[in-house]
Amino acid sequence: MKPGRTSDILLGLAGVAIVVAGWELLVRGGAVDPKLFPSPTMAFAEAAERLSAATVAQHTLWSLYRIVVGFLLGAVAGTVIGIAAGWYRGIGLVLRPIIELLRPIPPLAWIPLAIIWFGLGEPSKFFIIFLGAFFPVVTAAYVGITSVDPVLIRAAQTFGLRGPGLLLRVGLPAAAPDLLTGIRIGWGLAFGILVAAELIAADRGLGFMIMNERNTTGSVAVIVVGITLIGILNLITDWAIAAASQRYIGRWHGR
Amino acid sequence: MRRRLIDILFASVVIGALLAAWELGVAYGYLKVYQFPPASRIAKGFVDLTTVGFPTGITVWSHTATTIGRILQGYAGALVLAIPLGFVIGSSRVLDKMTAPLIVFGRSIATLSLLPLAIVWFGTGELTKIVLIGYGCFWVMLSNVIAGVKYVDPVLLKAGRAYGASGIELARTVVLPAALPRIFAGARMALGVGFMVIVGAEMIGTVEGLGALIMEARTFYRSEITIVGMLIIGVLGFAISTGLMWLERALVPWGDPLAGVRR
Amino acid sequence: MRSSAQSNMGAAPRLAADQATAAQPAAPAIEIDRVTKTFADRAGSGITVLDDISLAIAQNAFVSLVGRSGCGKTTLLNILAGLEAPTSGAVRIAGRPVKGPGQGQGVVFQQHALFPWLTALENVKFGCRKRPISRAEKEDVARDLLALVGLQDAAAKYPREMSGGMQQRVAIARALALDPDILLMDEPFGALDELTRIELQDELLRIWQVRRKTVVFVTHSISEALVLSDRIVLLAPHPGRIARDVTVDPPRPRVRSDPRFATLYDEIWRGLSQ
Numbered sequence: 001m002k003p004g005r006t007s008d009i010l011l012g013l014a015g016v017a018i019v020v021a022g023w024e025l026l027v028r029g030g031a032v033d034p035k036l037f038p039s040p041t042m043a044f045a046e047a048a049e050r051l052s053a054a055t056v057a058q059h060t061l062w063s064l065y066r067i068v069v070g071f072l073l074g075a076v077a078g079t080v081i082g083i084a085a086g087w088y089r090g091i092g093l094v095l096r097p098i099i100e101l102l103r104p105i106p107p108l109a110w111i112p113l114a115i116i117w118f119g120l121g122e123p124s125k126f127f128i129i130f131l132g133a134f135f136p137v138v139t140a141a142y143v144g145i146t147s148v149d150p151v152l153i154r155a156a157q158t159f160g161l162r163g164p165g166l167l168l169r170v171g172l173p174a175a176a177p178d179l180l181t182g183i184r185i186g187w188g189l190a191f192g193i194l195v196a197a198e199l200i201a202a203d204r205g206l207g208f209m210i211m212n213e214r215n216t217t218g219s220v221a222v223i224v225v226g227i228t229l230i231g232i233l234n235l236i237t238d239w240a241i242a243a244a245s246q247r248y249i250g251r252w253h254g255r
Numbered sequence: 256m257r258r259r260l261i262d263i264l265f266a267s268v269v270i271g272a273l274l275a276a277w278e279l280g281v282a283y284g285y286l287k288v289y290q291f292p293p294a295s296r297i298a299k300g301f302v303d304l305t306t307v308g309f310p311t312g313i314t315v316w317s318h319t320a321t322t323i324g325r326i327l328q329g330y331a332g333a334l335v336l337a338i339p340l341g342f343v344i345g346s347s348r349v350l351d352k353m354t355a356p357l358i359v360f361g362r363s364i365a366t367l368s369l370l371p372l373a374i375v376w377f378g379t380g381e382l383t384k385i386v387l388i389g390y391g392c393f394w395v396m397l398s399n400v401i402a403g404v405k406y407v408d409p410v411l412l413k414a415g416r417a418y419g420a421s422g423i424e425l426a427r428t429v430v431l432p433a434a435l436p437r438i439f440a441g442a443r444m445a446l447g448v449g450f451m452v453i454v455g456a457e458m459i460g461t462v463e464g465l466g467a468l469i470m471e472a473r474t475f476y477r478s479e480i481t482i483v484g485m486l487i488i489g490v491l492g493f494a495i496s497t498g499l500m501w502l503e504r505a506l507v508p509w510g511d512p513l514a515g516v517r518r
Numbered sequence: 519m520r521s522s523a524q525s526n527m528g529a530a531p532r533l534a535a536d537q538a539t540a541a542q543p544a545a546p547a548i549e550i551d552r553v554t555k556t557f558a559d560r561a562g563s564g565i566t567v568l569d570d571i572s573l574a575i576a577q578n579a580f581v582s583l584v585g586r587s588g589c590g591k592t593t594l595l596n597i598l599a600g601l602e603a604p605t606s607g608a609v610r611i612a613g614r615p616v617k618g619p620g621q622g623q624g625v626v627f628q629q630h631a632l633f634p635w636l637t638a639l640e641n642v643k644f645g646c647r648k649r650p651i652s653r654a655e656k657e658d659v660a661r662d663l664l665a666l667v668g669l670q671d672a673a674a675k676y677p678r679e680m681s682g683g684m685q686q687r688v689a690i691a692r693a694l695a696l697d698p699d700i701l702l703m704d705e706p707f708g709a710l711d712e713l714t715r716i717e718l719q720d721e722l723l724r725i726w727q728v729r730r731k732t733v734v735f736v737t738h739s740i741s742e743a744l745v746l747s748d749r750i751v752l753l754a755p756h757p758g759r760i761a762r763d764v765t766v767d768p769p770r771p772r773v774r775s776d777p778r779f780a781t782l783y784d785e786i787w788r789g790l791s792q
Binding site for chain 1: 289352485
């Protein structure tokens with residue numbers, strides 16, 4: 001009675017195939033102007049003609065470099081601050097209102113300030129991506145550490161654990177599932193922000209690559225391929241993070 | 256009660272001290288005014304914005320109204336498309352499986368990466384901004400509606416059928432109410448996405464709107480106005496999401512307003 | 519020691535006779551001396567949860583605390599565990615005042631309170647992490663204890679992969695890993711189904727015989743208290759105080775259908791209904 005996973009995958013593939021084929025046919029059939037919206041095969045062929053694989057790889061690596069640096073800074077700071085604010089009452093009392101005030105400000109709105117503080121170079125991009133990762137992670141870490149089952153804390157206390165030992169051996173692992181969810185959300189957000197940051201002020205990276213194509217009235221094909229490439233990168237890295245966190249918490253926490 | 260009062264007092268004293276130190280730091284020249292405009296200057300910036308406006312003539316209210324208008328148009332468009340579509344997809348297993356990878360991919364595409372494409376199609380005017388907001392909100396909304404419909408507790412469906420409901424009636428009396436909490440969670444998340452996208456979208460090709468305001472203020476070295484703009488965006492986002500939470504509590508009194516947020 | 523966990527219904531507590539005599543000597547394992555506990559409520563005035571409780575519990579005794587919800591039995595247990603401090607009065611374990619947890623009190627909670635990220639074996643090892651023994655010895659202690667509760671084959675399982683009964687067995691093993699003088703148990707079998715519950719009661723009695731601990735056992739169930747205890751202390755609510763102190767004398771090994779239990783059951787029920 002229970003349908004297998006293979007049939008699910010086949011259905012999914014069928015769905016993708018229908019959309020791609022439909023798109024291809026619409027363009028080939030003349031219903032859509034290929035200059036405005038090229039078909040998948042046309043877009044790919046044209047992009048391959050205009051850009052060398054090495055150029056694309058270079059832009060991709062730049063984007064990944066920025067996102068990894070900014071994300072790591074944000075995730076580490078978010079974890080430390082969220083845990084500290086949730087575990088130590090005094091720290092929480094001061095930090096929470098500040099975080100709550102700043103959290104609703106979208107990371108992109110910090111771009112002007114980032115430029116004022118860090119100039120137009122890499123640090124301002126790191127900073128924006130940092131913010132994108134920081135807020136989801138800090139929230140998740142705070143929620144995770146404040147919702148640790150009190151009975152676990154008591155149990156650990158009966159074995160003589162307290163202070164930092166209690167935090168490291170009980171608080172952190174208990175908060176890990178929430179924290180990892182936040183990290184995954186943070187990564188996704190960082191990704192979306194990176195492209196925006198590169199659209200506005202950059203001379204390399206995938207965001208720059210597609211915006212530059214538009215500004216120089218180049219080919220829509222390159223833009224379409226670029227957008228797709230960014231989406232696929234996002235998807236693959238998200239799966240990798242999900243798989244890694246599942247490896248760590250999957251057996252004891254479940255899905 | 257008393258404990259809470261002491262807490263608030265403690266937090267405000269520490270935060271007040273930080274603000275005062277910032278003010279003094281600027282006054283004694285340790286911090287540059289341009290880089291770190293202190294609270295007093297930000298307050299003055301706000302007054303300027305409400306009276307003179309920035310750029311001259313466009314006050315903070317019209318910036319805000321413009322931004323809200325754009326968000327609402329894109330947001331409403333996304334909701335109108337996503338809710339019925341989500342119901343159809345969510346109630347059919349085959350459709351759900353067929354569209355799953357497309358939806359995952361649609362969500363993975365960074366909305367703002369569509370900006371160059373949108374400009375090619377719709378120019379640099381209003382439509383581009385509204386379409387981008389709509390795109391961002393649409394996928395979040397769609398996946399939540401589908402999940403809401405798909406994960407209706409089978410026991411409730413059984414109970415509904417046992418009492419003779421079927422077809423449209425079952426959808427109206429059981430599926431819709433059961434899916435509402437998730438739909439609302441989606442609506443709130445989508446709004447967050449909308450706010451995120453608008454700021455980026457307004458940074459290009461316009462001088463009106465809060466996103467344009469903060470960008471424009473920077474080029475004129477008015478960092479305090481940038482900060483005022485940021486704070487208004489933040490307050491606006493917070494206010495609207497709180498408003499939605501109230502609406503949700505009124506319309507879905509049986510739901511947990513945090514369900515779906517923590518997953 | 520070789521008993522299988524699932525079928526130990528008849529595991530005979532052989533030491534029952536000397537247990538009773540050993541319980542007589544003067545130095546009590548636990549002394550509760552005029553303990554009062556007051557919580558501040560929202561209005562700012564206090565609610566007295568425990569009112570002037572005094573109790574001495576003998577070495578190796580099995581004492582149950584029975585009472586309705588709100589009689590403060592869990593609070594009393596937490597005070598014994600050192601997890602809460604009394605408002606006034608003192609608690610001494612083996613003559614030493616209790617200043618906090620980890621002074622030789624092993625605690626088993628109602629929810630198993632196992633660390634979900636640790637396997638059964640790691641959870642038990644956690645229990646002896648503060649003991650001054652080598653790493654290898656800890657491993658041995660933990661494996662022995664898992665065997666004692668009949669779970670040697672479940673060492674690598676995580677709590678969520680175990681049944682409620684297994685979880686509570688691991689929790690008992692973990693508390694024993696501390697090598698405590700006294701074992702405090704807060705409705706440990708309250709969340710289990712009836713059959714598992716009976717099984718674990720017998721298991722606990724067997725362990726108690728082998729390991730010779732002083733046990734303080736909080737429960738709602740009169741029959742559970744009767745099967746297990748040497749002595750049942752009845753607590754009355756509002757404010758929590760000792761209503762009655764009943765000695766349970768039917769000799770061990772006990773049979774659940776022993777007619778003497780019926781008389782005691784009535785006596786306790788009357789004591790609770792006053």
